[in-house]
């Protein structure tokens with residue numbers, strides 16, 4: 659299935675957290691401090707093809723047609739080393755990635771990227787992994803990638819803290835979350851598509867290490883997760899939105915209190931947040947969330963998405979505004995090409 663021997667292609671979509679992952683307890687294993695919960699999108703897929711290259715001395719990594727460089731190259735090669743170690747197969751690989759989302763702008767490009775790479779590389783190197791094991795593997799590329807293995811809503815378990823590193827690693831993976839029909843949409847305002855000034859890795863490290871607001875947020879995030887599961891279970895879009903918004907703004911508060919502060923919000927972000935408040939005053943269920951960048955994602959009902967998008971467009975004219983719905987989990991493409 660999926661490809662000829664030693665070659666595999668996979669596609670994955672980004673996910674946006676409604677209860678955020680912010681902060682690691684183990685940087686090497688990508689173990690998070692808290693559980694998180696997300697919606698996988700139906701736009702901005704990443705497609706990745708992995709072909710083994712026996713005899714080659716280096717990995718050949720291509721990103722949107724150009725050689726991958728710098729930090730991206732280092733992270734992909736390190737991830738392939740992990741797969742090689744598990745497969746006990748040292749071959750280098752040729753990896754071609756086509757990404758349709760602006761990279762490094764807090765639009766979850768690393769989530770779709772490492773989810774697609776995990777699925778394609780596991781298949782190319784002959785590792786027979788189930789969805790849980792693939793989620794754990796994707797986590798080692800980028801924490802949020804663990805959730806893109808699954809469609810619709812997924813929860814990523816922080817996993818056990820007591821015990822060995824192996825037990826912790828085995829217990830931290832994502833799985834699908836049941837939701838009653840919600841018909842949600844995320845309206846994504848790309849207020850700035852450029853790469854972020856501070857990587858999420860560095861920002862998390864600084865927040866956990868120095869922010870006096872971090873521990874209170876991590877604590878309240880546990881309650882947010884329980885409330886979020888209940889709200890999804892009863893299909894209560896207003897509650898889902900309220901919880902997502904408070905969790906995200908709280909996360910940004912932890913960063914603003916870090917030393918030195920990490921601030922991803924820009925004036926245009928705040929303008930979009932104002933337009934979301936205005937929509938709510940006018941009776942539309944619209945709630946904002948933001949990640950490690952200035953872009954704002956607005957959760958609303960599918961039936962309201964065009965109107966929400968129009969309000970956001972008029973708040974920040976000239977910026978791209980996309981409408982996403984719940985999308986599929988990562989998968990191998992049945993024909994390699």
Ligand code: PMV
Pocket residue numbers: 674675677678679680694766768769800801802803858859948949950
């Ligand atoms: O993409 P990562 O794994 O470096 O982490 C990003 C974390 C946030 O996007 C800010 C929140 C989340 O849960 O996705």
